[in-house]
Structure formats: C-alpha cells, structure tokens
Amino acid sequence: MKKSILFLIILIIILQVAHAQEIIEFTDNITVETLEQNNKQRTRNGNWKVTYPGVNRYELGKYVNNNREGKWISYYSNNKIWKIDTYKNGDFQGEFKQYNEKGYLVIKGQYFKGRKAGEWQYYFKVGTLSDIGKYVDGKKQGKWVSYFPNNQSLSKEPRKIIYFKNGKKDGEYISFYANGSVQEKKKYTNDYPVGASYLFHKNGKKSKTIFYDEKGKQIASKNFYESGVLKEKRIFDSIQRVISIETFYATKGLERIKKISYEENNKISKVLEYHKNGELKTKGTQINDKQEGLWESYHKNKELKSKISYVAGKIDGDYKTFYSNGQIEYNGTFARGRKMGKWTLYGGRDYTIIETGHYNEKGKIGQWKYFAKKKHLFKIENYKNGNLDGEYIEYDSYNKGVIRAKGKYVKNKKDGPWIFYDDTGKIIERKRYSMGSFISDK
Template structure:
C-alpha cells in the first residue's frame, strides 16, 4: 500500500529532521526534539514503526498535526494546524485510505470533500466563512459529473455548470443583480430536488418576457407574459396553456401534449392502445428540441435525438431505463461531430471516446472502462499538436504526464491521481521555469522558480503543503 502524505510527513518530521541524537524505543512511547530541546513530535512505536496516537509540533510549541494509526495504517481523523494553532486541514482515514470527509480551512472558505476508498465521491461543497454554501459539485470516481452550482453570499444560485466526466459541457449565468441590487437577466427558481420551478427574465428588477412554471418532474405547467412586471392577461400567444388529450375510438388515451395557443410547448406523448408510450417529443416555441420515448414517470427509453433551438441535431443515441447505452454522438451547432463514444448497459462510458473541434479536427481521445478513465489520454490543439498526454488507471492519473499550456511546458508524475515526485515547468525557449517535488499533491521540500534567462526568481521550503522557509 502506498504511503500517504501524512505517513511521509510524520517520518520526516519525527525521525530525521531533528538535529540532536534521539534514542528510538522500538516498542513504547517516544519523544523527538528540535535542536533547541523543544519537543518536535511524540507518540508510540511498535516494532520500530509509528503506531497509535502521534503529535508533531511547530518550533514555537504549537501542535502541527495529530492523529491515530491502527496496525500502522492511518485511522480516523487526522488534524493539521498552522503556527498559531488554527486548524487548516482535517482528513478521515480508514485502513490507510481516505474514507469520509476531508475539510480544508481557508481564510475565505471551508471546503468539504467526500471520499470512499481513497477516491472522491459525491458532493464537494465550498462554504463562505459564515457557513452558507458557496459552491457545490458532484463527483463520480474522482471526476466532476452532473451539475455544479455556484452561490452568492445571500444563498442565491448564480451559476450553473454542467460536467460530463470531468469536463465542462455547459455554463449558464443566472440570478444576477446589478450594482444597485436590481435583478437583471435570466432568473431560475428551484424545487428541493433540484428541478427548475420557475424561470424568466428580469430587467431593472421587473419581470419582462415569458415566465415558465414546471412541476417537480420537470413538466411545463404554465407560461405567463410580463411587461414591466405587469402580467399580460390578453397576450394573444398566451391566451391559454392547454394540455390537450386525444383518444382512440375505444376511449383510451392516444396523445397528451401541452400548447401555448396552437404552438406545442413542453412534452408531447403518443400512446399505443395498450397504454404504453410509443413516442415522445419535447417542444420549445413549437420546435422539437428532443425526440424519444419518455414514460409517465419521466424515464427515457429507446432511440433518442436532441436538437438545438434552430433545429440542428445536437445528440443522438439510445436510452434504456433512463440510462444512455450503446453508441452516442454529439454535434456542434454547425452540424459537425463534437463527441462520440459508447455507453455500457449500466449507462457508463466504455471504450474509446473522441472529441472534435468544430472544424472536425481531433481535440481529445480517451478510453474508459465502466465509467472510469483507463489508458492513454491525449489532447490536441487545433493544429494537431499534442498539448496533454498521460495515462489513467482506474480513473486517476498515473505515471508521467506532459502538458503544453500556452508558452509553458509542464511534466511530472502522478500516483493515484495526485502529483507525487519531481515536477518541472519550462519556458518556450526550453529554459527551466520551476522545479519542485510533491507528496500527494502537496508541495514538499525545496521549490525553485526561475526567470526566462535562467536566473533564480524565488524559492521556498515546504512540508506537506505548509511553507516553512
């Protein structure tokens, strides 16, 4: 089992950093000291290795880190503190792996991350200093997946970001106010389950344009038109929102659809005589934006197509019980292929996936195994030059990775999705720009930055992410 940052930190700080001779008690309680005689760390040893509860200290006597080992492995909550005694990090472990919540404390926010078997899973939430939510995003197997929400200091959602396997596929700014506190632009209000309840546009704090209301399943239930916050009762295009039902001669439902006047809006379902949904369409202002079966519970099934507002095809593939399966293709607004790949029967990406620029040139190539990145990852610029390359194992970066970010080149190694070992950055002239080592993504040891002419720009010493010099 790989050593964690805490293991290495403890060994470095307790066994080797001291400048005076210490006698190690291989089975019993040990204390280690700084050169001035102050305690640097203390805890139990068993068979010559740290076990049980340990503490390490700053040179001013304040506790730097404390936590427990069980059978030599990190266990339960480990806590880290700055030199004033203020907590900076808490990590929960089980059998040497992160399991549960990791909290990072910063001046302007607190970050709560959830881990399972050392992999980030579920919600990661950033909090403002007063405890209100600042940002939330869902993780699956270490990658962002689904919708992220960003909040202002009053608790209002101001940005919606959609992720697909760690990549941003859509971003929408909503619920914004101007410097005078007036609502401007697109606003959305939500149910507790995250579904949109109401959406519409504000101008100078007044409703202007169409406002739509939905039920908790996402079905459109009403549309109203406002001008300067006054509801237009006689708006010809909104005389009535009709839910129209057609029937077979035997009285069974044939079609159900909603309309604004005579223009389809929302979901329209077509039923077979046995009551099964045989086709469904989603309309916006009379245009089909999605085509495929949605049952009465809102579950998608069978062949599906989704469209841009102008009618251009956006995506196509198959659903089974609400999961994408088989081959799927996604398209740019100019109808050129944007992304293609396969989903397995569980709805997880599987096999080789490819992304394209809107001129059809290859942007990225990546392989998946049951939803986790697995194998070589390569990303290209618009001229076909490799800008990122490395390998994933079980959804996490592993081994040597190389990046070409603008005029700067970076290279270094990952272990378990975190930077471990030496990393180097280079200017476009090949001159070294940075050199330093990391342990589990935390700066460790000597870090040096250089100017383009090779002269030293800055340097610092770190222990497990904490700058010590």
C-alpha cells in the first residue's frame, strides 16, 4: 500500500514537471497593487503582487530600487502559471516561459538586455513543438523551422523551413505537405521573394511557378495540371495588374484554350479562344470585364459559327449563327439582352426555315410557324407576351396540309373545345377544357 502511494506521488511530480509548471512562492511582506497603480511613479522594494482587474490575472515578483529583479511569475485565475519573466535592473534578462490555461508550455526563450536572444521555441496548445529558431539582438536570425500539429505529419518532416537575416526573410524558403513531399520552394532577399518560386501538387508534380523581380513584385506566373502539363500563363505589369492570360488544354501539345491581352489601364481586353486543334474559336473585346462590340466564333474547320454584338456585357443588335458548312442557323435581333423582333431558325437537309416568329420585351408574340423536314407547315402557335394564347393548329409531319389537332390556349392553358384527327384528316376525338382542366369528351 505504501509503495502504491509513493508511486502516485512520484507520478504527480513527473506530470507537474512535464507541464513545466514551476512552483515559486513569495511569502514575506508582499505589497499588493493594481496594474494601474503599478504604472505610476513611486519607489518600490521587496516582494510585490500586481493584479489585473477584469481579467482575474495577477503577477508576483521582487523590486530592487524600483526595478524589477529576478523572476516574476504571472498567474491565471485558476492559479496556474501564465508566464515567467526574468529581469535584471528592470530589463528583461534571462529565461522566459509562457503557458496556456491547461498548463502546457507554449513559448520558451531567453532575453538579453531587454531583447530576444538565442534559441526560442513555440508550441501548439497541446504541448508539441510548433516553431524553433534563434534571435540575435531581438531579430530572427538564421534557420527557423515550423512543424505540423501533433500527429499530422506522417513522415515527421518539418512543415516549413525559413532563413532570416536581421529579422527579415533572406535565403531559401521551403514548405512541405504532411506526407513529407515538397509543397513550395522559393528564395527571399531582404524580406522580398525574388526569382522563381515553385509550388507542387501532392504527387510531386509542379503546380505553379511564380516569377518575381528584385523588389518582390510578381512579373509572371504559370499554373500546371496535376499531370505537370501547363494550364495557364499570366504576365503582370509594374503595378501587379494582369496584362496577359493564356490557358491551355490538359494535353502535352500545349494547345491553347484562351488568350486575354489587357490594355488602357486594364479596362480593355482582347480575348482569343481556341479549339483543341489550334484553330481560332472565339474573338472579341471586353471593357471592364464585360463583352463589348462584335464577337465572332468559329467552327473547328475555320467556318464562321456566330456573329453577336454586345453592349456592356449584354447582347444588343444583330444575332446570327451558322452551321459548319456556312449555312445560316439562327437570324434575329437582341435589345439589351432580350430577343426582339423577327427570329428565324433554319435547318434540315436544305437548310430551310424550321421556325419563325416575333418577340417583344416579354417574350414570343403573335403567330409562330413551325415547319417539318419536308418544308411543309407542321404547327401554328399564337402567343401573347410570352404565353401561348390563341389558336393552335398542329399538322401531320408527313402528309402536307392534314390537320392532326386544333384548339385554343389561354395563358399557356388549353381552353374550350379541342379536336383531334387521324393522318387522313378524319376526326377521332373531341375534348373540352377549362383553363387547362379537362371537362368532357364532347
């Protein structure tokens, strides 16, 4: 039994050491004052307790001739140590430690004449090492290493390595994925990235290259697919605005998808898009990233596919599309992004009219006619402000002039008597509707 009790006592001591919670007592002649009082000028000597109103924290330490001296311990409201500062003649000098409320060490380092010096260690809230490196005269110097949170790094490799000179990044920078493969590599000079910076996919293939000038300004970049094939190229001007973008298909032949060139303070851009075979697909102009003026697109065989006019990003004016043999497909007009006026669709073997009618600002209006492949009338619809409204006649697809159905719509709903015919024109069924609801067979 005694051995068990002794073991528990030893275990408790070990756990206390593991959490690095030091026990420091100030018992003789302690003077107590608030933080506000402590900031006022007065002569202080001996042991003091300074309280932090509103946050329930306090600190204990010694004054010698009005200067803090030796170790000063700050505590949380639960009486666990918050931080340990070491002073000499009122300046930070010596060991520094800081803990979280659970008792885990989060910062450990040294001061010399009031400035950070030597090795400093930073920890995650669970007590595992986060960052480690050195200070000289209060500035980061040399190699600094960052680590993944507990159990995240599968290969126990660092998360990041950075080199410093006089507190500024200077030299190689490298970061890693949790599996140990490189995520990013670049170089710094006087805190600026310079030259080429490389980013990688998790599979080790390059994902991006960024090019910097001597002042750390980005001048160009390249993005890559996971296969390593070039995906995009960008060029920047002296104030970091994009002046050119090229995108590519995910094949090794570097077939271009699109090229955008900017001009006039990046307000105007020229856009070129390409098919996989390298032939031009689309060309046009943008103003403030909105399509403007005439845009043309092409089939893979170089034949014109469409001619469309834009104003401030909305289609406005003539609208024409073409089949790959040059025959017209659609012919119509837009007004501020809406179809207006007469529209006609062509098709079939002879590229004759398939449908034709008119639009107003609310949609289809008036009579619309539809034609079968053999050029004869297939259907007549009547519209009012975008809704089927009025007489409806449907003809047989193969027997010219033979009616198959006849009736009336009101606001997109069948209404009144409807008659249905066979392919010889003989009546086979009669129905009556009321605003879309079937009423009877008579």
